[in-house]
Amino acid sequence: RKEVEQDPGPFNVPEGATVAFNCTYSNSASQSFFWYRQDCRKEPKLLMSVYSSGNEDGRFTAQLNRASQYISLLIRDSKLSDSATYLCVVRNTGGGNKLTFGTGTQLKVEL
Amino acid sequence: GAVVSQHPSWVICKSGTSVKIECRSLDFQATTMFWYRQFPKQSLMLMATSNEGSKATYEQGVEKDKFLINHASLTLSTLTVTSAHPEDSSFYICSARVVAPQETQYFGPGTRLLVL
Numbered sequence: 001r002k003e004v005e006q007d008p009g010p011f012n013v014p015e016g017a018t019v020a021f022n023c024t025y026s027n028s029a030s031q032s033f034f035w036y037r038q039d040c041r042k043e044p045k046l047l048m049s050v051y052s053s054g055n056e057d058g059r060f061t062a063q064l065n066r067a068s069q070y071i072s073l074l075i076r077d078s079k080l081s082d083s084a085t086y087l088c089v090v091r092n093t094g095g096g097n098k099l100t101f102g103t104g105t106q107l108k109v110e111l
Numbered sequence: 112g113a114v115v116s117q118h119p120s121w122v123i124c125k126s127g128t129s130v131k132i133e134c135r136s137l138d139f140q141a142t143t144m145f146w147y148r149q150f151p152k153q154s155l156m157l158m159a160t161s162n163e164g165s166k167a168t169y170e171q172g173v174e175k176d177k178f179l180i181n182h183a184s185l186t187l188s189t190l191t192v193t194s195a196h197p198e199d200s201s202f203y204i205c206s207a208r209v210v211a212p213q214e215t216q217y218f219g220p221g222t223r224l225l226v227l
Contacts, residue, residue, distance in 0.1 A: 044204075087155075
């Protein structure tokens with residue numbers, strides 16, 4: 001089983017739609033959680049950290065459920081520029097603070 | 112935010128040659144840098160952790176004699192792919208670790224390697 005699992009998509013949605021991505025992780029000792037965005041042929045860029053209480057940044061809302069080892073990202077009022085691959089990322093403090101990446105969920109926002 | 116550069120951004124080489132990729136932190140010092148590899152439609156896979164002034168720590172399954180890492184200064188780590196073969200063709204990305212004010216990794220723009 002992969003340490004971080006995501007639905008690869010693609011998710012094709014119309015502009016203005018709300019879309020949700022899910023992610024599960026297998027290591028119960030994981031400490032920190034993030035969503036990154038990766039555009040085609042580019043490096044990943046941090047979108048937001050994910051906190052246990054849930055957090056929001058504009059149109060983006062992230063949730064963490066430690067009991068279920070489940071992370072989500074909600075994008076409201078999606079824009080064409082949101083089209084990218086969204087990577088669920090976990091950091092385990094044991095073993096050097098390494099980041100473990102999911103395979104990513106591809107989002108295509110269409111007119 | 113902090114900036115990390117990589118050079119070259121892309122390289123095409125013949126099978127059997129060695130390729131050196133540089134990763135630089137431009138406006139900060141990084142005692143730890145990471146090297147990742149990403150194949151098409153796959154996730155980033157950590158290859159090794161590069162520590163300034165000491166040997167790199169390689170992930171399981173990554174050959175340290177094939178992927179040579181040197182972290183000679185606080186702003187530069189290099190990855191050399193020795194005797195590259197077509198299966199080494201990939202997107203190589205480095206990141207530099209910052210611990211304050213909070214633990215963060217800043218990623219370089221990546222180097223696309225094609226081995227013919």
